[in-house]
Amino acid sequence: MKNIVTMTNDFAFMSLVLAIIGSINLCYASGITLDISSDDSIKSACTTIASGLMNYYHGNEAGYIPGIFSGNYYWWESGAAWGSMIDYWYYTGDDTWVDDMVNGLIFQVGSDWDFMPANETSSLGNDDQAFWGIAAMAAAERNFTNPSSDDPQWLALAQAVFNSIALVWDSATCDGGVRWQKFVFNSGYDYKNTISNGLLLQLGARLARYTANDTYAQWAEKVWDWETEVGFIDSSTYAVYDGASIDEQCTKLNKIQWTYNFAVHLAGCAYMYDYTNQSSTWKTRLDGLISSLEVFLYQDTNIVYEPACEPSSTSGSTNCNIDQQSFKAYFGRFLGLTMQVAPYTKATLLPILQASSAAAVSTCNGGSDGVTCGFSWLVGTYDGNYGLGEQMAALEVTQNLLSVSADAPYTASSGGSSKGDPSLGTGAKISYKASNIATKDRVGAWIITFLISASMTLLCIWSLLEPKFEGTSNLKEWIRLDDLS
Numbered sequence: 001m002k003n004i005v006t007m008t009n010d011f012a013f014m015s016l017v018l019a020i021i022g023s024i025n026l027c028y029a030s031g032i033t034l035d036i037s038s039d040d041s042i043k044s045a046c047t048t049i050a051s052g053l054m055n056y057y058h059g060n061e062a063g064y065i066p067g068i069f070s071g072n073y074y075w076w077e078s079g080a081a082w083g084s085m086i087d088y089w090y091y092t093g094d095d096t097w098v099d100d101m102v103n104g105l106i107f108q109v110g111s112d113w114d115f116m117p118a119n120e121t122s123s124l125g126n127d128d129q130a131f132w133g134i135a136a137m138a139a140a141e142r143n144f145t146n147p148s149s150d151d152p153q154w155l156a157l158a159q160a161v162f163n164s165i166a167l168v169w170d171s172a173t174c175d176g177g178v179r180w181q182k183f184v185f186n187s188g189y190d191y192k193n194t195i196s197n198g199l200l201l202q203l204g205a206r207l208a209r210y211t212a213n214d215t216y217a218q219w220a221e222k223v224w225d226w227e228t229e230v231g232f233i234d235s236s237t238y239a240v241y242d243g244a245s246i247d248e249q250c251t252k253l254n255k256i257q258w259t260y261n262f263a264v265h266l267a268g269c270a271y272m273y274d275y276t277n278q279s280s281t282w283k284t285r286l287d288g289l290i291s292s293l294e295v296f297l298y299q300d301t302n303i304v305y306e307p308a309c310e311p312s313s314t315s316g317s318t319n320c321n322i323d324q325q326s327f328k329a330y331f332g333r334f335l336g337l338t339m340q341v342a343p344y345t346k347a348t349l350l351p352i353l354q355a356s357s358a359a360a361v362s363t364c365n366g367g368s369d370g371v372t373c374g375f376s377w378l379v380g381t382y383d384g385n386y387g388l389g390e391q392m393a394a395l396e397v398t399q400n401l402l403s404v405s406a407d408a409p410y411t412a413s414s415g416g417s418s419k420g421d422p423s424l425g426t427g428a429k430i431s432y433k434a435s436n437i438a439t440k441d442r443v444g445a446w447i448i449t450f451l452i453s454a455s456m457t458l459l460c461i462w463s464l465l466e467p468k469f470e471g472t473s474n475l476k477e478w479i480r481l482d483d484l485s
Contacts, residue, residue: 032371034361036354036401043092045361046399048371050088050097052364053081053391059107060100067104069388075120077326077388079108079132084329084392086135087336090142091402098145105135106151113152114160114425116182124182126165130199133161137206140418141409155210155412156421162203163425165196166219174250176226180243192250193243194232194261197223202268209275209341210411211420220272224285233265238288239295240265256308258324259296259331265289267334267341274341286338290348296331302355303377304328304397310376318375318385325375326389329396332356336400340408353401360394 032048035041059066069078085101088094110117115132116124136157138144146153152160168178170192178196181189201223208216227233230250233240240261244250266289273282298305306327309320318325335353339346356377363374366382373394375385410416 032361032364034358034398036357039402039405042357042398042401043094046088046092046395047094049361049364049373049391049395049398050085050094052369052372053084053388053395054097054100056081056388056391057100057104059104066107068108071388072322073388074123074128074323075108076125076128076131077323078104079115079128079135080326080329081388081392083131083135083138084333084396086138086142086144087333088395088399089144091399091406102145102147105132105139106147108132109152109157112160112424113157114164115157116164121183123186125180125186125188126168126178126182126196127180127193127199129161129182130165130196130203133158133165133203134199136161137203137210138409140210140416141206141411143410143415143417146418152421152424153419155416155418156424158203158207159420159422160424162200162207162216162219163422165200165203167426173246174230174244176222177230177250179246190246191243192246194227194240195243195258195264197227197232198240198261198264198268201227202264202271205268205271205275206409209271209409210416212411212413217272217275220268224269238285238292240289240292257295258308258327259304259306260327262289262293262296263331263334266293267337270338270342270345286342286345290345293352297352298378301359302352303359304331304352304356305376305378310378318383320375322387322389324389325385325387326392328356328377329389329392332393332397332400336396336403337409340403340406343404346404350401350404353397357394357398357401360397363390364394 032045033041034045056069056071058064058070059068064070067078067082068075069081082101082105085097089098089101108117109115115129115136120128136154139154140158144154165178168182170177170179174192177192178200179189180191180193180196181187183189201220204216204220204223208214208220224233228235230244231241231253232243239255239257242254242256242258242261244253266286269282269286269289273279273286276282295307296304306320306324309324310318320327332353335349339349359377359380360373362380363377363382364371366372366374366384367386372382372386373390374381374383375390375393376383
């Protein structure tokens with residue numbers, strides 16, 4: 001690996017120590033012992049970290065909103081956290097929080113069962129919705145506990161999110177792609193971001209693999225082609241950039257690189273590689289992305305960091321905002337998925353997870369409980385930063401050590417039990433039925449959000465009157481989906 005920054009002598013010594021930590025099996029932290037060669041040790045460490053993550057959840061208590069984690073977190077991050085917890089359940093077998101997970105996810109589906117709740121309209125992005133859809137997709141692939149028959153099913157929810165994002169594909173600007181924001185009145189509506197498009201690609205690839213419906217795969221191919229043509233993915237270096245404004249027809253790229261943009265595409269390519277029976281086309285793309293990931297590894301340590309905002313120092317300071325502090329979680333998650341559906345990548349990717357998990361757990365010695373996880377994995381101890389993102393990141397990079405010995409994600413033909421509904425997300429009207437959350441809790445939660453929801457109603461109507469780009473006339477062109485129910 002080439003050096004990313006120049007080190008001082010003291011920092012060179014610290015990096016060497018971290019490299020040694022990453023290469024050995026046993027890592028100790030206050031209250032946490034991690035032996036990366038022992039599944040039981042990994043599961044135990046994950047339980048401690050997951051407990052810390054769930055300390056941020058009060059949606060099962062009166063006066064709180066089901067599905068939403070407490071703190072100054074945008075709505076999307078709660079959906080991302082449930083995705084982490086679904087994999088935690090799958091990899092460890094711990095069903096402690098299953099009811100919270102089911103109830104929380106179902107409560108946030110919105111009146112049209114597409115993860116577009118009215119009270120999130122003022123800041124709803126395509127990427128926000130997609131992270132909830134990815135959680136539903138994971139639930140289907142992991143054979144997670146199915147919701148009540150009166151509620152939407154996991155596969156149907158993933159289909160709804162895919163449909164509603166694909167519907168707003170915008171060929172009028174930049175010759176394609178989806179915008180960052182859902183509605184014209186939202187800041188960022190004039191920006192096409194890589195994460196929204198990458199999540200559409202990945203969701204399409206996963207739905208193709210699960211349902212064997214090639215239309216989803218065609219959309220994954222369409223997104224990849226557009227992203228490489230416009231330059232969001234560099235076709236020669238495979239660097240994955242952040243996006244561009246439509247004001248210049250996406251010709252002025254924002255070339256900042258984030259771990260989650262990279263990882264979302266990595267797993268999407270891996271799924272397509274598997275779906276296409278290990279085609280050389282998708283293997284070339286997958287290998288190209290893997291060759292570009294060194295920008296996210298510090299020096300020769302194999303430890304993941306966020307180079308766009310995480311200082312390479314022991315100060316504990318960070319320039320990463322509250323969203324960015326969670327990005328390494330999705331890096332860990334999607335490396336694990338990549339190894340599951342493209343096993344040949346294990347030789348390259350597993351050592352990264354091993355080194356990074358040891359470094360991450362070494363930071364989980366903070367807080368009053370002595371096991372709170374920090375943000376930077378380069379410091380070898382708790383750095384004073386804490387939150388939902390920090391817990392998620394440490395959990396994902398650790399629990400995905402178990403991915404290589406776990407069964408690959410299920411499909412409809414290999415044991416997946418979730419039922420689909422390809423009409424969801426297309427604008428079809430459906431009847432909302434109450435979930436099994438207690439009535440008193442539901443009423444209490446909606447008292448909190450009623451005024452916000454009511455105030456957004458006119459704005460929602462306005463937004464629905466805006467042109468939907470490709471338009472409903474093109475629906476039949478891309479909705480040729482098998483109803484698995």
